[in-house]
Amino acid sequence: MTGTPRRSIAARIGVTLLNLIAPGLGLLRVAGLRAAAGYLAAPTLLLLALAGFGWIAPTPGFAAFATVVLATMAALIALMIVAMVRTWRASRQRAPVKGWSRWYGIVAASIVAGVAANAAAEACHALYKPYYIPSEAMLPTLADKETFLTDMRGGRHPARGDIVLFDMPELHTVYIKRVVALPGDRVALVGGVPVINGRKARQVPVGGRTYRETLPGEAGSHAVLDLGPSDLDDMAERVVPPGQLFVLGDNRDRSADSRVPRSEFGTGWVPVRDVVGVPLFTYWNTDLSRIGRKLTP
Structure with missing residues (x-):
């Protein structure tokens, strides 16, 4: 057997x-x-x-x-x-x-x-999703190749100063920028400084080319970079259409944003309905000191 x-x-x-x-x-x-x-x-x-x-x-x-x-x-x-x-x-x-x-x-x-x-x-x-930024357009807030966690439920009612992610259907990708003006706002730029409804944003130098900016009506403040004079520093006043947003990158001289029409590879006006979420914090960067940095108020 x-x-x-x-x-x-x-x-x-x-x-x-x-x-x-x-x-x-x-x-x-x-x-x-x-x-x-x-x-x-x-x-x-x-x-x-x-x-x-x-x-x-x-x-x-x-x-x-x-x-x-x-x-x-x-x-x-x-x-x-x-x-x-x-x-x-x-x-x-x-x-x-x-x-x-x-x-x-x-x-x-x-x-x-x-x-x-x-x-x-x-x-x-559908609740939280990681993204990374493949450019320097949001410096100093977000570094090139930095990875961050996004609240995919947020951004439905954006406020001035909020960072939002939004779909760009033409490019089959998602962009990240800061909301500067809301539907119905009058917005202009003078010397690289946003002017909202006739009120100029407050910018305080904090070292190098970095400024601490507070938009009119913004709850807090945020950092921006100004690398010097550029063709995008001045923009005649426009009225933000209903259901649209005017957005800028924090690296003002290296950002194709609402100052640039979509036909020229900018974002143009951003429909509120295309906002997909808001970033919460950085969770990976080769510079370990940046990990955990909060990105929302």
Whole structure:
């Protein structure tokens, strides 16, 4: 009488490593669908729980966001480790291969688990989403290649001084600029300084070419760069049309914004309906001192 066939060490390692693709795939191979189902569903359920929590929780600061991200990563790593340990133990002996345990079952399960997890991640991104800025147009507030977290629910009622992200359908991309004038405002620029409804913005030098600017009616203030005289420093007064915004980059001499029409690769007027969110804070930069900098009042 012969015993139950055993897998080689190499085969056991290979089966166990299937869990690196998706937690539970290795168990699916050696123990079947029932043993693997919970592990395969866990990442999706965890992300959906985060999305649900995000709807009811206050807008996070950097510390809270970092804590949630680290806890989520730790939970996923722990899930993977447990699945690998269980797979290793269950893979010692060969069991009869059933439908879900065959190669096509494993491929199907990995696709389903991947699609479900991606959909759950998109649910999270409907609340908060990372972006990076690929230019210097928002210096000194945002540096080139800086990554920041965006509240995708914000920006529906922008105020003067707010930073907003908005769709540019013509370019199939998202831009980030600062709101300077609202629908119905009269806006002009004189020597690079915004003038809103006849009132000039206050600019105080803070060192180098950096100024602290306060727009008329702005709740706080923000930093801007003035690199010297440029063709965009002066603009005759315009009236912002209904449902539109006038936006500027903080690096005033290096920004294609509402001063430049879209036909010339600027933003022109920005429809309020195209605003997709507001940035919260920087969460990655090679200059570690910038990480965690708050970007909203």
